[in-house]
Amino acid sequence: MSENNEIEMELPFDSSAITSTEVLDRVNALLTLQDTQNELTEQMEKEILEIEKKYLKKFQPLAEKRFEIVSGKVEPTKEDQQCKAPIQVENLKSVPTDKGIPKFWLHVLQNTEVKDIIEECDIEALEYLVDIKIVQVGDAQDYSLDFHFSENPFFTNTVISKTVKLEEDNELNEIVSTPINWKDGKNFTVQSKKKTVKSKPTKGKAATTTSTTVQEVVPCFFSTFVSPNQDPTSDEEADEIMYIQYQIIAKLKDIVIPEAVNFFLGRASDAEENDYDFGEDFEDEEGEDDDEEDDEEEQTIKKPSGKGKAQPQQPQDCKQQ
Amino acid sequence: MSENNEIEMELPFDSSAITSTEVLDRVNALLTLQDTQNELTEQMEKEILEIEKKYLKKFQPLAEKRFEIVSGKVEPTKEDQQCKAPIQVENLKSVPTDKGIPKFWLHVLQNTEVKDIIEECDIEALEYLVDIKIVQVGDAQDYSLDFHFSENPFFTNTVISKTVKLEEDNELNEIVSTPINWKDGKNFTVQSKKKTVKSKPTKGKAATTTSTTVQEVVPCFFSTFVSPNQDPTSDEEADEIMYIQYQIIAKLKDIVIPEAVNFFLGRASDAEENDYDFGEDFEDEEGEDDDEEDDEEEQTIKKPSGKGKAQPQQPQDCKQQ
Numbered sequence: 058m059s060e061n062n063e064i065e066m067e068l069p070f071d072s073s074a075i076t077s078t079e080v081l082d083r084v085n086a087l088l089t090l091q092d093t094q095n096e097l098t099e100q101m102e103k104e105i106l107e108i109e110k111k112y113l114k115k116f117q118p119l120a121e122k123r124f125e126i127v128s129g130k131v132e133p134t135k136e137d138q139q140c141k142a143p144i145q146v147e148n149l150k151s152v153p154t155d156k157g158i159p160k161f162w163l164h165v166l167q168n169t170e171v172k173d174i175i176e177e178c179d180i181e182a183l184e185y186l187v188d189i190k191i192v193q194v195g196d197a198q199d200y201s202l203d204f205h206f207s208e209n210p211f212f213t214n215t216v217i218s219k220t221v222k223l224e225e226d227n228e229l230n231e232i233v234s235t236p237i238n239w240k241d242g243k244n245f246t247v248q249s250k251k252k253t254v255k256s257k258p259t260k261g262k263a264a265t266t267t268s269t270t271v272q273e274v275v276p277c278f279f280s281t282f283v284s285p286n287q288d289p290t291s292d293e294e295a296d297e298i299m300y301i302q303y304q305i306i307a308k309l310k311d312i313v314i315p316e317a318v319n320f321f322l323g324r325a326s327d328a329e330e331n332d333y334d335f336g337e338d339f340e341d342e343e344g345e346d347d348d349e350e351d352d353e354e355e356q357t358i359k360k361p362s363g364k365g366k367a368q369p370q371q372p373q374d375c376k377q378q
Numbered sequence: 379m380s381e382n383n384e385i386e387m388e389l390p391f392d393s394s395a396i397t398s399t400e401v402l403d404r405v406n407a408l409l410t411l412q413d414t415q416n417e418l419t420e421q422m423e424k425e426i427l428e429i430e431k432k433y434l435k436k437f438q439p440l441a442e443k444r445f446e447i448v449s450g451k452v453e454p455t456k457e458d459q460q461c462k463a464p465i466q467v468e469n470l471k472s473v474p475t476d477k478g479i480p481k482f483w484l485h486v487l488q489n490t491e492v493k494d495i496i497e498e499c500d501i502e503a504l505e506y507l508v509d510i511k512i513v514q515v516g517d518a519q520d521y522s523l524d525f526h527f528s529e530n531p532f533f534t535n536t537v538i539s540k541t542v543k544l545e546e547d548n549e550l551n552e553i554v555s556t557p558i559n560w561k562d563g564k565n566f567t568v569q570s571k572k573k574t575v576k577s578k579p580t581k582g583k584a585a586t587t588t589s590t591t592v593q594e595v596v597p598c599f600f601s602t603f604v605s606p607n608q609d610p611t612s613d614e615e616a617d618e619i620m621y622i623q624y625q626i627i628a629k630l631k632d633i634v635i636p637e638a639v640n641f642f643l644g645r646a647s648d649a650e651e652n653d654y655d656f657g658e659d660f661e662d663e664e665g666e667d668d669d670e671e672d673d674e675e676e677q678t679i680k681k682p683s684g685k686g687k688a689q690p691q692q693p694q695d696c697k698q699q
Contacts (some may be wrong), residue, residue, distance in 0.1 A: 070465060071644035074485040077473035081465070084479065087453030087639040088461035090440045094636065101433040105426050112422040119411045124406050133407030140409035144391060144402070152398035158405065164395040183397050315415065318408040323392035 058351040113193065116315070123317070124188045128207075129157030144322070158321075162186040165320040168276075169313050169327045170303060176277040185209035185280070189317075190308055198223045202306055202314075205282070213238040217283060219306055221310070232302050233256070237284045246280035247272045427519070431635070434514065437636070444638070445509045450478030465643070477641075483507040486641040487599075490634050490648045492626060497598035499544075499566040506530035510638075517625055519544045521628055523635075525604070532566070534559040538604060545609055553623050558605045567601035568593045 075081050102138050124129035163183040166175060175183070188205040201220035203375075206212075214237055258264040267282040274280050282305050290297040312327045319325035396402050446452035484504040485497060498503070509526040522541035527533075535558060543552040558565075570591050579585040597602050603626050610616040633648045640646035 060679045068645050071489075072465075072467040073480065074479075074642060075467050075470065076480065077476045078470045079473060079476045080468055080479055081467055082459055083454055084639065084642070085459040085461055086447050087444055087479075088464065089454075089458055090444055091637065091639050092462050093528060094437060094440050097433060097436050098636070101429060104429050108422060108425050108429070112418055116416050119415050123408055123411055125634075126407050131409075133404055137410055138403055138406040140406055141413050142389075143406045143409065144393075146393040146396050146402055148603045149396065149399045149402055152400060155398045158395075158401055158408075159397065160395065168392075311435075315419070316412065318405065318412050321395060321405070321408075324389050 081156070083194075096357070110193070113191070122235065124190075124205075127158045127161045128187045160184050161321055162189060162317075165317050167314065168320045168323045168325075169308065170277070171282075171308070174276075174278050174281050176275075178275060179278040182206075182209060182211045185211075189309060189314055191220075191314060194220055194222075197225075198227065200310070202309060210240065211243045217301065219283075221306060223305065229303055232299050234284060234302075237279070243378060246275055246277060246284065248275055249273075334355065406554070416689060431514070434512070441511065441635075445511075445526075448479045448482045449508045481505050482642055483510060483638075486634065486638050489641045490598070490629065490631070492603075495597075495599050495602050497596070499596060500599040503527075503530060503532045503566070506532075510630060510635055513539075514637060515541055515543075519547075519548065523630060530562065532564045533561060540623065542606075542624065550620065550624055553620050553627070555605060555623075556614075558600070567596055567598060567605065569596055570594075583644045 075084060112323065121365075122131075126133055137253075160183075163186060164179065166172065166183065166186075185206045185208070186204060188203075189205050190202055190203040190205065192201050193199075194201050199220065199222050201218045204217045204219070206215055206217070208215075214235060217237065218233075219235075220233045221229070224230045251268050252271050252272050253266055253268045255266045256264055274286070282302055285298045286320045287304065289298055308327050312325075313320055316325050320327075424514070442506060443452075446456055481504075481526050484501065484507060487493065487504065487507075488497050506529075508528050509524075509616065511524040511526065512521075513522050513524055520543050521542065522539045525538045527536055527538070528608060535556060538556045539554075540556075541554045542550070542553065545551045571594050572589050573592050574587055575587045576587045577585055595607070601607075603623055606623065607615075608621045610619055629648050633646075634641055641648075650692075671698045
């Protein structure tokens with residue numbers, strides 16, 4: 058308790074609006090009210106979290122059923138197909154050898170903003186991605202996304218977990234990733250490059266050239282997200298790596314996974330909406346209409362500056378395109 | 379129900395990943411699961427809304443007490459000032475004539491992003507702003523922000539309400555503002571300008587110049603937000619006006635009003651966090667470190683493109699600077 062007080066005491070503030078000791082007393086009275094408000098807010102957030110946990114349990118059997126259909130473990134009955142708005146596709150042929158829904162999760166990811174980091178080299182490996190599960194970890198708010206892969210030519214893992222560890226106040230603490238066990242010569246996230254180094258001529262020695270082989274990272278989905286550099290050279294790089302991952306994880310968890318079928322069908326969007334700049338508005342008064350520019354969706358992923366708050370979002374309905 | 383189905387039927391989708399009638403059947407089975415998931419999500423959101431309403435009732439007496447202290451109606455006791463982390467200011471004098479906390483809400487607003495649209499002409503009027511109340515309207519999710527003003531030289535209103543009306547699915551429908559009853563010659567949001575019009579010389583007539591007086595809008599907080607143009611010339615302009623207002627209202631309601639004292643003290647922030655661009659990351663590999671640029675907070679207000687979803691946010695703790 059007293060420790061907590063000390064931290065709050067240290068917060069710098071601007072006292073310029075406090076014009077007298079009388080005003081100071083009143084501001085401290087407002088801070089007392091704020092303490093009460095903060096306690097109530099904390100209680101409210103706990104109650105909301107309980108509700109979210111309750112529903113997460115109800116969502117899980119649905120996710121399991123989806124996995125069984127996607128992977129071909131279970132064949133849905135006619136009854137299972139009685140959705141409110143069935144889709145129809147003309148001129149389709151029967152292909153009895155089709156198992157489940159081929160490349161389901163690859164198509165899902167390719168219809169999200171994550172597609173921006175999916176490269177040619179990722180695609181074959183992602184064809185073996187058969188499920189992404191949201192799993193609660195421990196009693197707190199920690200969770201992991203488990204990427205399930207069927208047997209494939211690239212690595213021996215069947216599950217690659219990305220576990221998000223939050224601090225008590227919801228601050229993002231750490232993201233732990235399962236290391237990938239690459240099969241021999243199959244790690245497409247690095248490539249060997251020959252580097253020629255020319256030594257300077259020194260007294261009595263002519264210049265010599267030596268060539269060494271260096272491993273270079275290939276920027277792609279697996280190197281950026283699934284298995285990023287575990288050995289960053291600076292705190293800034295570590296933070297950067299963590300936040301890129303967190304943004305993707307949060308998007309997948311809150312927006313994409315709960316509605317994967319609509320992403321598969323390309324009719325849901327995870328795009329951030331536009332920033333609106335106040336200053337711009339004033340300039341517009343005499344300028345040209347730039348509505349069209351405003352409507353362009355930016356291909357960006359939000360990155361908190363510094364140690365951002367990792368507020369767990371409730372699953373939300375996606376905008377239909 | 380059937381009407382709803384028709385709407386869902388119309389959603390365009392990309393069928394390229396559906397390779398056979400077997401796959402189509404399985405996709406329709408996933409859509410059945412999605413229907414169930416959507417119903418559960420709707421139930422969950424209702425339960426969360428109930429909790430938020432319950433706490434809103436608990437927050438209201440605190441807001442009322444704050445108003446009484448800020449306006450000087452009530453003098454807090456020593457007991458009232460026993461907050462967890464009282465602030466101290468050195469070298470303050472006693473000014474027994476100080477009433478309440480002078481210019482409290484002006485200082486609050488000036489420490490938010492809204493400051494970008496507060497101009498010189500707004501400031502004197504905002505000194506009379508004595509409270510901003512969040513009021514639930516009707517049984518649905520509609521609400522209004524009520525701006526309370528003490529007697530002032532500019533207008534006769536004591537309350538200017540901005541009411542947000544949502545549709546059943548949470549889409550923003552309309553924002554209704556109380557018209558301002560300006561006192562004679564005190565409307566600082568418009569200025570008269572003489573405009574000289576030169577007519578072209580025509581047959582037998584020399585060019586003549588006539589001057590007319592036109593009313594021009596002065597861009598400021600009152601003209602942009604409090605009492606915007608009620609007579610937009612196009613749907614796009616109407617949408618634009620609505621969304622600028624909505625962004626400010628949402629910020630005030632969810633972030634600023636619940637923690638006004640910390641904004642007054644300049645130690646809370648309502649700044650949007652940074653966008654992180656994936657593409658940029660790849661370029662960085664060989665580029666310079668641009669961490670510092672990334673950390674700059676952008677002074678922007680988010681504007682949904684088209685008819686955006688107005689998801690009510692739960693009150694959130696503000697980042698302490």
